[in-house]
Amino acid sequence: MIHCYKFDDKNIVLDVYSGSIHIVDDVAFKIIQMYEDSTREQIIDEVCPEFGVTEQDVDECLKDIEDLKAAGKLFAPDRYEGIAYDLKKRKWTLKALCLHVAHTCNLNCSYCFAAQGKFHGQRGLMSFETGKRAVDFLIENSGAHKNLDIDFFGGEPLMNWEVVKQIVEYARGIEKDAGKNIRFTLTTNGVNINDDVIDFCNKEMHNVVLSLDGRKEVNDHFRVDMKGNGSYDVIVPKFKKFVEKRGNKSYYMRGTYTHFNTDFVNDIKHMADLGFKELSMEPVVTSPDSPSFLTEEDMPVLMQQYEDLAHEMIKRNREGNGFTFYHYMLDLTCGPCIYKRISGCGAGTEYIAVTQWGDIYPCHQFVGDERMKLGDIYNGFTDHGKDVSYEFAQVNCYTREGCKDCWAKLYCSGGCAANAYHSGGSITDIYDYGCRLFRKRIECALAVRLSDLKDEDIYVSDSDA
Amino acid sequence: MSRIVTINTRDLEKSAKEGGCGECQTSCQSACKTSCGVANQACEKES
Numbered sequence: 001m002i003h004c005y006k007f008d009d010k011n012i013v014l015d016v017y018s019g020s021i022h023i024v025d026d027v028a029f030k031i032i033q034m035y036e037d038s039t040r041e042q043i044i045d046e047v048c049p050e051f052g053v054t055e056q057d058v059d060e061c062l063k064d065i066e067d068l069k070a071a072g073k074l075f076a077p078d079r080y081e082g083i084a085y086d087l088k089k090r091k092w093t094l095k096a097l098c099l100h101v102a103h104t105c106n107l108n109c110s111y112c113f114a115a116q117g118k119f120h121g122q123r124g125l126m127s128f129e130t131g132k133r134a135v136d137f138l139i140e141n142s143g144a145h146k147n148l149d150i151d152f153f154g155g156e157p158l159m160n161w162e163v164v165k166q167i168v169e170y171a172r173g174i175e176k177d178a179g180k181n182i183r184f185t186l187t188t189n190g191v192n193i194n195d196d197v198i199d200f201c202n203k204e205m206h207n208v209v210l211s212l213d214g215r216k217e218v219n220d221h222f223r224v225d226m227k228g229n230g231s232y233d234v235i236v237p238k239f240k241k242f243v244e245k246r247g248n249k250s251y252y253m254r255g256t257y258t259h260f261n262t263d264f265v266n267d268i269k270h271m272a273d274l275g276f277k278e279l280s281m282e283p284v285v286t287s288p289d290s291p292s293f294l295t296e297e298d299m300p301v302l303m304q305q306y307e308d309l310a311h312e313m314i315k316r317n318r319e320g321n322g323f324t325f326y327h328y329m330l331d332l333t334c335g336p337c338i339y340k341r342i343s344g345c346g347a348g349t350e351y352i353a354v355t356q357w358g359d360i361y362p363c364h365q366f367v368g369d370e371r372m373k374l375g376d377i378y379n380g381f382t383d384h385g386k387d388v389s390y391e392f393a394q395v396n397c398y399t400r401e402g403c404k405d406c407w408a409k410l411y412c413s414g415g416c417a418a419n420a421y422h423s424g425g426s427i428t429d430i431y432d433y434g435c436r437l438f439r440k441r442i443e444c445a446l447a448v449r450l451s452d453l454k455d456e457d458i459y460v461s462d463s464d465a
Numbered sequence: 466m467s468r469i470v471t472i473n474t475r476d477l478e479k480s481a482k483e484g485g486c487g488e489c490q491t492s493c494q495s496a497c498k499t500s501c502g503v504a505n506q507a508c509e510k511e512s
Contacts, residue, residue, distance in 0.1 A: 019477040028468035061468050072478060073471060083481060096491035113499065147488045147509060153498075183490070187498070209498075256499075285499045329505035332474045336506045337484025341477070344503060351491045363493060410477070411504040419500065434500060442504065450472065459471035 002075065003407035004033055007310070007447035014446070016407050018076035020459075021332065022068075023450060027051045031061050036075065071461060084342050084398030092349035092393060093143030098364045099134055100355045101126040101164055102155040106191050107231055109222045111258055111292045113285045117155025119355070119368035125160045126356040130377070131167035134354045137377040139178045148175075149206075151185040153353075153364055158192035168204050185209065187254075189223070190235030190242075198242050207250040210239050214255050214267020214281075221260055222292070236274065243276060252326060254280040258292035262301045265309045272316070272323045280326035283437060285365070285419065294433065303440050310444035314451045328445040332457075341397075344413030348374065348392030360385065362392055365418030392417065395427055402430035408439045475508075486510045 001016040011029035013022040024032065027047060034043050044058050068074035103124050105117030117123070135150070142148055150171065152164050168184055175182045183206035188197075190210055201208055212235060213219040220230025243251055253276040257264035264281055271279050283302075284292050294302070309325065316322045345351060348362030355367055358377040366372040374385030381389060397403040397414035415438070419431035488509040 017477065019474050021472040021474055023470045023472070025468045064469050068469065068471065072476070076478065079478060080481065095487065096493075098493070145487055147490070149490055254498075282499050326505065327502060331505070331507055332472060334508050335475055336489060336503050336508055337475075337480035337510070338477045339481075339485035339487075340489055340503050340506065340508075345493050346491050347493070350487070351493065364498065411502065413503045416500050438500070438502065441502075445504070453472070457473055459473045461471075 001078070001405075001407055002032065004029060005443055007307075007443065010447065010450065012443075012446060012450065013074075014407065015074050015076055016410060017078045017080070018073050019410070020068075020073040020076070021446065021450070022074070027053055027057065028061050028064070031058065032065060032074070035062075035065060067461065073459070080338055080342060081398060083338060084396050087339065087343050087396055088394050088399070090393070092346070092389075093145060094138055094141040094350055094352065095145040095147065096149040096151070096346065096351040097134060097138050098151045098153050098351070098353040099126070099131065099167070100154060100353060100364070100367060101131065101152050101157045101167070102160040103356050104159055105154060105156040105189070106159060106225065107156070107189050107223055108226050108228075109224070111222050111256065111284050111286055111290065113365060114155065114367075119155075121355075121368045124356040126163055128163050128166045128170075130354075130356065130358045131163055132170050133358060133377050135167060135171045135174070135182075137354075137380075139174070139180060142180065146179065146181055148180050148182045149185065150182060151187060153187050156189050156191070157186055158188050158197060161192065161197065165200060168200075172204075183207075187211070189231065190238050191225075191231060193235075193238040193242055198245055201242070202246050202249060205249075207252070208242070208246070209252045209254050209280075210235075210242065212236065212239060212253050212255055212271060213257070214261070214264065215270045218261045218267050219255075222256075222258070240275065250278065252278050252280045254282065254326075256282050256284050258284040258286075259294055259298060260292060262294075262298050263305065264302075265305045265312065268309060268325065269312060277323045278326075279323055283434070285422070299433070299436065302437060306437070306440045306444045310448050313448050317448075317452060327441045328448050330442075330445050330449050332449065338410070341410040341413055343396055345416070347417050348389050362388065363418060365416075365422070391427065400428060400430055402432070402435070406435070406439075408435075408442050411442050412438050484508070484510065 003014040011024045030047055044055050047058055103117055171182050185207040186205050187209040216232040219232045223231045253271050268281055286293050353361045353364040353367050360374040361367045375381040397409040400414045403409040403414050415430055417427040419434050420429040421427045423431045489506050
């Protein structure tokens with residue numbers, strides 16, 4: 001399967017099953033698209049008059065295509081059905097926890113999928129004992145995995161800061177003997193950031209995710225305190241100090257865009273202009289009843305926004321003032337293997353969310369949904385939980401009907417199970433709105449990546465070398 | 466190959482033989498939390 005598209009003056013051909021990418025001229029672009037369903041004569045009859053090229057030109061191009069096909073870089077067959085089948089039978093072991101240390105929040109963002117941190121349940125803070133047991137549970141069930149990840153999430157995790165520190169200290173004390181390397185992430189709204197938080201996180205947290213929606217008026221539309229006051233003026237100076245002191249350690253400024261700021265590229269640019277360089281902006285996850293819900297009418301606007309973002313990034317990169325955008329990061333040579341590309345996020349199998357009481361759910365987006373509860377950290381998975389986990393293990397981009405003919409399936413691995421569940425009622429569905437945005441993002445991500453090619457980026461075949 | 470410039474990319478078919486160690490980060494553990502993308506994840510296989 002191939003995917004051919006144009007971005008500005010570039011014709012881009014993506015070979016799905018080999019992962020190869022080609023930049024081609026107009027003649028090759030046409031011939032590649034005709035190749036599988038046309039004879040040589042049909043190609044010549046159409047291409048020669050359209051582009052003013054000779055039969056010899058066409059034959060040379062066809063020869064190049066044949067060579068690439070023989071090298072497994074174009075029209076590569078799909079040989080991954082077997083892997084997808086094996087993955088369904090694999091005995092999964094845990095490697096990541098989303099630790100809900102605080103089911104409460106000091107902001108009152110009406111679009112919050114976590115219902116202002118309560119996750120449609122009771123407010124509460126995780127005790128150190130529960131956190132400690134969660135770390136033990138992760139290690140006990142992590143099998144041969146060496147790298148383990150724990151994300152302090154909420155609600156707002158800084159509302160339970162002392163317990164966060166205790167959990168980190170506990171985990172650091174046991175990871176070596178357990179043969180594990182634990183990486184921590186903290187996701188915060190920024191309100192409670194202080195010097196202690198900055199120093200501790202910059203020492204211990206592999207990554208921090210800092211929530212800011214962009215421009216002051218956009219951020220303060222939703223991200224307000226309990227009295228309705230906007231948070232921008234409180235959090236931005238703290239984020240600046242945090243990032244400044246972070247040195248070269250990872251962070252993301254992460255925003256959410258909604259129906260009210262479909263011009264979200266202005267918010268990304270605003271964050272970049274504030275000096276933040278690692279940026280992420282996600283479409284809101286909310287119900288169709290919500291006024292912030294992204295509509296079908298918004299879609300063409302969003303598509304254009306992603307193109308505008310690519311252009312902005314290319315421009316700033318050339319000016320030496322670039323920034324990274326989470327969804328446009330593509331490591332073409334050292335990216336994920338085919339197993340990762342098929343199996344995806346690991347929700348319910350490798351990745352679980354643990355609530356303040358120690359209950360286990362497939363991921364943070366299922367917390368509070370009793371049908372999806374897997375068990376608890378004291379007694380493990382219940383029989384029902386094992387069934388639910390089994391269902392998650394069965395889902396990948398080869399089992400979702402909606403992914404069958406999608407060229408982007410090995411970039412998204414079938415999409416977010418929670419989005420599919422909340423939009424269509426089943427984790428085996430796809431969330432079509434999100435799929436369309438995702439495909440656009442990958443096209444733009446590639447365009448950004450291909451805008452600054454160096455000699456070492458170009459493939460040279462053995463015969464050409 | 467004047468009309469076609471091929472970019473160096475990881476050979477996915479080859480990765481079927483050598484990959485699958487599972488040491489990479491869970492995608493939701495980084496920045497998204499509300500969508501699923503794996504293309505931007507780094508491979509962490511020890512060579």
